[in-house]
Amino acid sequence: MGKMMVTIRKTSDRVPxxxxxxxxxxxxxxxRGISLVRHFPWILEPLDKGFYILAEIKARVVGGLVVKNWRGLIDGHDVKVGMIGLVCVSFDFRGQGISRMLLEAALSEARVDSFDALTLWTNSPALYAQYGFFGADAWQYGWVHKKERVDEKEDIFLVDFNIAEIQGKAIPPFAQSINELKGKISSVFLIKDGNGWIVAGYKGDVKEAAYLMARNLVNSWRLNIEKDDPLKGELERLGYEINVDLVNLQMWHTIDLKLRVSDLVNKIKIPVLERI
Known part of the structure; x- marks a missing residue:
């Protein structure tokens, strides 16, 4: 298909x-997938201090992306981070530079809207490196394998527990559901896909969280975790072998040049279940 005039525009409203x-x-x-709303429930409302960049040809949307607002803190200072996601171009219009137009517009509009930094997750880092994005990821992913029997004395943690599906929260595109495993003072957040469970995070007491996993998941499961999280040590104490590596999927672009890369990576922690 020959080249046609492409219009780039910004909006914060839904665009069917x-x-x-x-x-x-x-x-x-x-x-794959359940519905766009189930995977991205925030899409039902106008973006709060974020925006879409759209590429249109004769009023037809042929490409687009979203920049979703995330607020973080670095040494007590508020930092406005834009999560870039859903970067896409229609199969019929690829090879015409539309991705470049979308990303250049996103960078420009992020400066206008006073974002301090942009971040995204990708398997194609070379595509984004040419626009000033750099890889910097503090998260690890891999397998947890049972080596030894869990000590029964750890039962002091448990009152009752159950795994319940969470409704209304974004499900990652590759997943079938997200679930919560509740204990007495802790919860473990689980992603379910075709290969079983992925531990995506937890809150509360780390010792109880580790024991909840040990008592209620199968002998092997996957773990997505920050590199310095004490959960790994607790699981090893319970007789588990942890085989995780840096995922190297996250990239950053600093708009406020006073921000240090190390601070972005180590102090802006965007949970797995809140990413695009």
Missing amino acids: GFEELAWDIFFQSKS
Whole structure:
């Protein structure tokens, strides 16, 4: 298909054409997904201090992306981070520089809206490096394997527990559901996909959280965790072998040049279940 005039525009409102394109690119073409709203429930409302960048040809949406607002703290100072996601171009219009136009517009508008930094997660780092993004990821992912029997004295932690599906929270595109495993003073957040459970996070007491996993998950499961999280030590204490490596999926772009890369990576912690 020959080149046609592409219009780039910014909006904070829902655009059905973009939603249809995103569903086609990220879900339907890969034979996966529940619904766009189930995976990204925030899409139902105008973005709060974020925006969409759309590429249109004769009023048809042929590409787009979203910059979603995330607030973090670095040494007590508020930091406005834009999470870039759903970067897509229609199969019919690829090879015409539309991705470049989208990303350049996103960078420009992020400066206008006083974002301090942008971040995204990708398997194609070379695509974004040319626009000033750099890889910097403090998260690890891998397998947890049972080596030894869990000590029964740890039962002091438990009152009752159950794994319940969480409704209304974003489900990662590759997943079937997200669930919460509740104990007395802790909760473990689980992603379920075709290969079983992934521990995506926890809150509360780290010792009880580790024991909840040990008592209620199968002998092997996957773990997505910050590199310095004490959970790994607790699981090893319970007789588990931890085989995790840095995932190297996250990239950053600093708009406020006073920000240090180390502070962005180590102090801005965006949970797995809140990413795009």
